[in-house]
Amino acid sequence: LGLATVDTPVGIALKVDERREKYFVPYHAALQAEIDRLRALHQKIVVYDCHSIRSVLPRLFEGTLPVFNLGTNDGKSADPALQAMVDEILAGTGETYVVNGRFKGGWITRNFGRPQNNVHALQMELSNRGYMREPEGKGTPDNWPVPYDPAFA
Template structure:
């Protein structure tokens, strides 16, 4: 039985969409230990599930958690190894925001082992099951990991982040032709685009992207100003998050529709 915090929509197309950071739910016993409910949700990948809601019409498979990344970050290496050695990042169970603000009141550190067992492991079991199911249907599939982040976070990166940040673990997690196709679609928008820059792909991309085994994984990290009327710079409860406006999101959503269509075409062509 699928737990209430986990959404799994099974499709038959050779495309699996993972949305690991769109949730805002925090169990009461955890929320009581936090400094601020707003800080705990500050780094959510806001409205990404709405931006990609067209994927169901493509018969793509979708896996999404409604839990906040503050509860557990299912896109971090469970062993604690940093995805970005030497650079600031957050943990499997984050103790600070991206800006370095403490999330927990003194004496209330998270029980990492418990949270891994309760939430991280089931998310990845679902991913593994769906990858295996789709591979039984198709010679190759695309695992697309959808993310977003505020455009300016000095602790994590200098200046403004490019609008489109494509991560393929330095080209190891997918076929170069697929990466090139996605890059071309992004570039055609006229918005800034980079591959394997500050964001090379998180644990999901790196753990499951195995082109030789027919699984091609791509992470897309959008700067929030690409699809929201983002107040670039420091934010507070009064200014963040901004509402989702379909008109503001429309240009990037159109590009994402082309990208997922390209992923489907790639998956459907075994040559």
Template structure:
């Protein structure tokens, strides 16, 4: 596909594609329409690209967008259907933060025509890149794993009760991957001693649900991490003065070891 300045594709030959859809902070010129640029970047999956920067060294293909999820969320159903009916969530082109704060100044939110244009400009190329890379890998591997990387603040009352577990593994209730791979990954996260859940509040977004087709040789996992496991997350509400916390490689090292084991296991399983 045509090279795009906001879309990064690092090609590897292992049967693993790592998707990083929510670390982008590029607001695509929306700054003047937003209540504040900080709010526009508040819900990014902070430092996930650093946390997983070992993946390419394992031979994984890595696809990442630098566009903020405020511009468009490439992990939402483009039809507008909620992935979590009955639960609070944000739209394809969000108009509020996770905490419910308005993102746009009065009268500045995108209309249907603008949403459609953003979908064409950013959403469709990201998904085309995923499809193209999966097809490339499937030509040489009978099984390929799509691993979708995410993180979120540990406490967001609007989205979930209490403190979120550290590890939140989603496989669309088991539909997006072989049960054997789900079990292998679940055993690793259980072995860390950290809190964990499989197909809890976060069962996998549109990427996991759309591309996870075990019968076609593509096995998709979503890993949603609570930020406290790899960065110095402050308890309680956050502000521009304290969020995001800086990335601390030493603090993140134990989590990187666990994630390395997960990705290595996924590669071995796919090759078995």
């Protein structure tokens, strides 16, 4: 039905309200305070929200994700000139990338990016294979997390 579950796979309640108040609210309040602090010091600031994700997640999407997945909420969370600069940098890496593809920007990008107020927010979903030797197939305790590999560091 498209609804989020409120239980774990073993039937334990997620305690959504408790977790929201304990983690989500204070984290985002601290982020807003830091944005306000930096904005008082600088004419423009950039919030860079970066996540790591498995390169292949069949339950979420078909195929393999590009290495770099940049989101600006379809240009609403960052100045188009900033998006173009990052696009140019990504193009120069030689790695696969997409802008505003599957990941257009999550809660932080959509709620903190205010280019009209000189607060620009970018989200980057970085596929694991861009910086580590990613195990094939499903992650299990036997193959995840992978050992440190200096060739990928």
